[in-house]
Amino acid sequence: MALKTLLPGRSPSVAPARPVSGRDRAERKLAFRMTAPSLVIMALVAAVPIGYAIWLSLNQYSVRTAGLSRFVGLDNYVAALTSNEWWAAFGQTFLFAGLSVSLELILGTAMALLLNLAFKGRAVLRTVVLLPYAIITVVSAITWQTMFQPNMGLVTNVLSTLGLPGGDVVWLGEHGYAMAVIVMADVWKTTPFAALIILAGLQVISAETYEAAELDGASKWQTFVNITLPLLRPAIVLAAIFRTMDALRVFDLPFVLTRGANGTESMSMLAYTQLRENRLVGEGSALSILTFLTVMVVSVIYVRFAGGNIRDVAKEEQ
Amino acid sequence: MDLNRPALPLQTRAAPPRNRKALASAAIAAAALVLSACGGGAAPQGAEQAAAADPASGANASGAVNICGVKDASGIYKGTAEAFTKANGKVTAKYTEIGATTDEARTQIVQRLEGKSTECDLFVTDVIWTSEFASQGWLLDQTKLVEANKDRLIPSTVETTKYQDKYWGSPFFTNAGLIYYQKDKVAKPESWQQLYAEAAKAPGNGYVYQGKQYEGLTVNFLEMLYSAGGEVLNEQGDVTVDSQETRDVLNFMSDGLKNGSADRAVLTYNEDPARLAYESGDFGYQRNWPHVYRLLNATPLASSFGVAPLPAWEGGKASGVLGGWNLAISAHSTNQAGAVAFIDFATTPDWQKHVAMDYSQAPVNEAAYSDAAVLEKMPFATELLASVKGAKPRPISPVYPQISQAIYKNVYAVLSGTASTEEAVQRMAEEITAAKASF
Numbered sequence: 001m002a003l004k005t006l007l008p009g010r011s012p013s014v015a016p017a018r019p020v021s022g023r024d025r026a027e028r029k030l031a032f033r034m035t036a037p038s039l040v041i042m043a044l045v046a047a048v049p050i051g052y053a054i055w056l057s058l059n060q061y062s063v064r065t066a067g068l069s070r071f072v073g074l075d076n077y078v079a080a081l082t083s084n085e086w087w088a089a090f091g092q093t094f095l096f097a098g099l100s101v102s103l104e105l106i107l108g109t110a111m112a113l114l115l116n117l118a119f120k121g122r123a124v125l126r127t128v129v130l131l132p133y134a135i136i137t138v139v140s141a142i143t144w145q146t147m148f149q150p151n152m153g154l155v156t157n158v159l160s161t162l163g164l165p166g167g168d169v170v171w172l173g174e175h176g177y178a179m180a181v182i183v184m185a186d187v188w189k190t191t192p193f194a195a196l197i198i199l200a201g202l203q204v205i206s207a208e209t210y211e212a213a214e215l216d217g218a219s220k221w222q223t224f225v226n227i228t229l230p231l232l233r234p235a236i237v238l239a240a241i242f243r244t245m246d247a248l249r250v251f252d253l254p255f256v257l258t259r260g261a262n263g264t265e266s267m268s269m270l271a272y273t274q275l276r277e278n279r280l281v282g283e284g285s286a287l288s289i290l291t292f293l294t295v296m297v298v299s300v301i302y303v304r305f306a307g308g309n310i311r312d313v314a315k316e317e318q
Numbered sequence: 319m320d321l322n323r324p325a326l327p328l329q330t331r332a333a334p335p336r337n338r339k340a341l342a343s344a345a346i347a348a349a350a351l352v353l354s355a356c357g358g359g360a361a362p363q364g365a366e367q368a369a370a371a372d373p374a375s376g377a378n379a380s381g382a383v384n385i386c387g388v389k390d391a392s393g394i395y396k397g398t399a400e401a402f403t404k405a406n407g408k409v410t411a412k413y414t415e416i417g418a419t420t421d422e423a424r425t426q427i428v429q430r431l432e433g434k435s436t437e438c439d440l441f442v443t444d445v446i447w448t449s450e451f452a453s454q455g456w457l458l459d460q461t462k463l464v465e466a467n468k469d470r471l472i473p474s475t476v477e478t479t480k481y482q483d484k485y486w487g488s489p490f491f492t493n494a495g496l497i498y499y500q501k502d503k504v505a506k507p508e509s510w511q512q513l514y515a516e517a518a519k520a521p522g523n524g525y526v527y528q529g530k531q532y533e534g535l536t537v538n539f540l541e542m543l544y545s546a547g548g549e550v551l552n553e554q555g556d557v558t559v560d561s562q563e564t565r566d567v568l569n570f571m572s573d574g575l576k577n578g579s580a581d582r583a584v585l586t587y588n589e590d591p592a593r594l595a596y597e598s599g600d601f602g603y604q605r606n607w608p609h610v611y612r613l614l615n616a617t618p619l620a621s622s623f624g625v626a627p628l629p630a631w632e633g634g635k636a637s638g639v640l641g642g643w644n645l646a647i648s649a650h651s652t653n654q655a656g657a658v659a660f661i662d663f664a665t666t667p668d669w670q671k672h673v674a675m676d677y678s679q680a681p682v683n684e685a686a687y688s689d690a691a692v693l694e695k696m697p698f699a700t701e702l703l704a705s706v707k708g709a710k711p712r713p714i715s716p717v718y719p720q721i722s723q724a725i726y727k728n729v730y731a732v733l734s735g736t737a738s739t740e741e742a743v744q745r746m747a748e749e750i751t752a753a754k755a756s757f
Contacts (some may be wrong), residue, residue: 006464063453065453070757140617140628149586150582150583152598171586259531276425279719
């Protein structure tokens with residue numbers, strides 16, 4: 001699919017209204033020849049591995065006898081789609097993505113608005129807020145694990161000292177609580193990333209728009225709802241796309257924090273277990289392809305939605 | 319870019335129409351080349367066709383030997399390689415770290431073996447990898463070598479290298495669970511029932527173990543199951559886990575969490591958090607590995623803790639699960655004689671003493687445990703030997719990872735309260751049966 005849209009002369013913007021002349025054809029051929037080397041490279045680095053993974057997912061490779069394999073068609077997919085594990089992981093991954101991405105967007109917008117204000121030390125603060133994002137996920141996961149450790153973790157200790165609920169909870173050992181910790185760890189780490197994208201969106205909104213609103217007597221809240229938010233939408237949607245695609249592939253947080261226990265196993269973890277731990281190459285590849293398709297469908301929906309949005313905004317601006 | 323603008327003179331020299339086709343077929347050919355390179359396409363080749371190591375070859379060995387394995391935290395691998403090089407004179411050995419954790423090392427080893435790499439002559443392998451690697455035809459058959467060295471090796475440790483009646487590695491050092499207990503608060507554990515009863519008596523007496531959903535939970539569960547007389551697979555390899563013993567042990571463990579014998583926090587503990595919790599002084603018993611001894615000695619608990627072998631099940635006998643590391647010779651090694659010479663050196667009674675004295679690991683030679691110099695460095699050697707000798711290997715199967723998952727996921731479900739014992743036992747048996755039927 002990706003290749004098709006890349007082929008020159010197929011894009012709707014260059015679809016000619018008049019009959020194709022010999023000159024056009026020659027020109028297209030040249031364009032094709034000039035892009036061919038990069039197309040071949042793209043095919044090699046992107047299409048070939050994906051194609052190979054699809055091929056693997058249609059086979060079974062023996063874990064008992066070396067070198068033995070058999071073609072099973074869609075059996076691996078049928079097995080995955082009829083298993084409880086896949087649907088549990090599917091639901092859990094979407095729950096995680098939904099919760100963490102919404103929180104990240106809300107907090108990220110708030111953070112971007114703050115960082116956009118003119119104050120002393122703004123440059124320093126902009127760098128500092130990025131720190132969580134610079135920490136390797138596995139390292140931050142271990143930190144969160146330590147903080148929520150029963151009896152001696154920072155969070156559990158503070159909660160029980162203050163007499164608040166949650167102090168005597170084994171956070172990573174209970175359904176719901178375990179997911180909450182994973183969502184918190186993700187929000188802490190990636191909100192700065194969302195904030196940065198949204199901040200970039202904020203900075204392209206011209207000061208004149210705000211001046212006009214002020215002259216018309218709009219309140220701060222009206223300005224925010226009617227000017228800032230609509231104009232910020234493309235940036236927010238962009239942040240949402242990046243974050244959702246990342247969140248749907250979540251692996252390191254549940255892997256370190258719970259090993260998938262207590263309703264936190266993600267689609268990627270399931271594929272990893274089959275591929276790496278069990279060496280079930282066919283079954284694991286099918287799970288990877290299913291994860292890939294899920295992420296792709298979600299991002300296509302997003303891009304459609306965002307595309308319309310960006311066009312609307314462009315029209316309004318004209 | 320506007321493609322409809324007037325063409326430049328350069329472009330009027332139209333390319334012949336077959337060019338596009340030629341390009342496409344070139345791309346397909348390139349893709350096919352990559353695909354076939356990845357495929358390998360070797361004929362089936364398993365344990366049956368494996369070559370055997372010659373025990374006599376070690377004497378005339380020369381050249382270099384490369385030993386590969388996990389990060390050398392205790393220094394034992396590099397230390398042994400150096401000592402061997404010095405003692406041998408003809409063969410030089412070096413140790414290459416190919417993974418920071420056990421899981422990573424396994425991935426790296428599997429990649430090298432699948433790719434028929436000649437980089438490593440010897441692999442340091444976890445005891446649970448033996449059957450998987452052997453079944454793939456990746457290792458040299460060490461039966462003759464092990465038979466020749468058998469009188470100096472503890473039998474239970476040799477069993478961990480066995481698959482289909484042959485030996486695929488030589489034990490290097492072993493590992494077995496121990497109970498650490500607070501002598502000032504609780505009694506020495508004689509049986510699991512007594513330990514749990516004692517642990518429930520007072521809030522500070524509790525028992526900590528490894529109850530997170532991972533391999534460690536399989537080990538903790540099997541230690542009790544074996545002592546209760548249960549098993550996962552029988553001698554013939556049939557699934558026998560659906561038994562009264564399995565139900566008894568699961569009920570016992572989950573009751574222990576409910577009545578306060580064990581803190582619910584164990585559901586999140588692997589080795590280190592369990593040790594840290596115990597070091598806080600709020601607990602009476604801890605199940606952990608021998609390396610914890612040295613660490614506990616550096617805490618305020620140094621004078622008050624004791625070490626005991628794993629207890630017996632009431633009415634049963636004491637048992638346990640063997641850990642530890644074996645030396646396996648790669649089927650693609652270019653210096654098999656050198657590898658044999660290294661194994662000969664590493665398993666000598668004399669070097670096995672150093673394994674304990676210099677690196678605090680459990681020797682595979684029985685005499686080392688009663689050596690005066692060893693006992694001075696490792697005062698719990700007698701208890702450790704009892705644990706090692708009573709311990710059994712984990713289920714032996716090329717699909718062991720799947721079997722272990724079936725165990726720890728279902729045990730965890732019972733402990734965390736999301737499944738009843740009955741459901742869990744049935745599911746465990748079903749999943750192990752399905753795993754064993756893997757293609």
